[in-house]
Amino acid sequence: MRGIAYGVGVGPGDPELMTLKAVRLIRENDVIAVPGKEAKEAVAYQIAAAAVPEIAKKQLVPIYMPMIRDREKIEEEHQKGARILEQYLEQGKNVVYLTLGDPTVYCTFSYLQHILERDGFQVELVSGISSFCAAAARLNLPLTEWDEPLHIIPAVHKLDAPFAEEGNYVLMKSASHMKDVKDLLRKTRLSVQAVENCSMETERVYRSLEEIPDDAGYFSLIIAKEQK
């Protein structure tokens, strides 16, 4: 019988934000895959290892996930990655693929998942704490109350009419365009806070738009709320 591929979120960084299910699946299975060139250098691995030290003795499988824009080249690498997982699955072994945050929110595992499913393998996703929920908790800031909509926008600088909608905003993946994003936000009446590297050792909190540095890092997340 073929194994199951588990896409398991380990949360944003704090090992204590892992779920009981993530911990159990790591303990019960022998093959642990992580995105990266070197398994033990992967952030997802390090989070899991802090909560489940015995992971170090497992069969660790690094899956290279390129951060490039060439879709053809990316697809090629995803195919290679999926093949590696499929070899274990065909041997009847489950594979636990660890991923930062949640496996349904801008997650590289989704690409592997599509290939595995097309190839007839069973995939199961296990939720993790998403970075935006963790950032909101860190800021003590409800994302939504009453009937407020919430818009999660990964590349706000590409929108024709940014911030036109009623509701609150989470801006992800803004780091490479932070200056432009700040300019856009300055034109709104939204109340802005941000967290960089939420729940990691290098975490920084910004309580206003102007505090956010133009060169904030990749894991910067902005929460922009309607002022009531």
Added chain:
Amino acid sequence: MRGIAYGVGVGPGDPELMTLKAVRLIRENDVIAVPGKEAKEAVAYQIAAAAVPEIAKKQLVPIYMPMIRDREKIEEEHQKGARILEQYLEQGKNVVYLTLGDPTVYCTFSYLQHILERDGFQVELVSGISSFCAAAARLNLPLTEWDEPLHIIPAVHKLDAPFAEEGNYVLMKSASHMKDVKDLLRKTRLSVQAVENCSMETERVYRSLEEIPDDAGYFSLIIAKEQK
């Protein structure tokens, strides 16, 4: 010294989706508050009790959170609820308030949090798995890939131009208007799936718009995605 009020998410229903931190905070503290008239009947309590049975011996504090529309009456009840928590906090005891899902997403604790903070008490939020991440995982459905925005809409029937935005949608709190919401969705080209009572024993999965019953229950969550 005053105690700390922890707003702790217990996730959507499956006790295994609780975080290690939620489990630790329940174990380490004596006063556990839950929304409801009877503590042991609260869904959040029952989820926690399945993972941490010793919770039954703690000081359980039910906080009545009315599901009504009269804002003045609601505010009055929230004030009463906050006073109850403040009595424990003033005795130097921490209070762990358990809440379904995540404490920043349409969470009744937010109302108490605002009062506690105004009254000068320390509040800390601990993320839980949100219902929409759990529903997406249950459906094996990525909520967002590449640069797709995600819109979380609690009352889509109230919007002037529903589904006008690029991106994917999560529709929450649609149950009382399910027929209208289905009519709205039928006019779009979105691909629709839904989960009722996700990760609870009464869970039901709907793989298309037409499968969703007009009388689906309160904990029904629709995911509507752009077709690629």
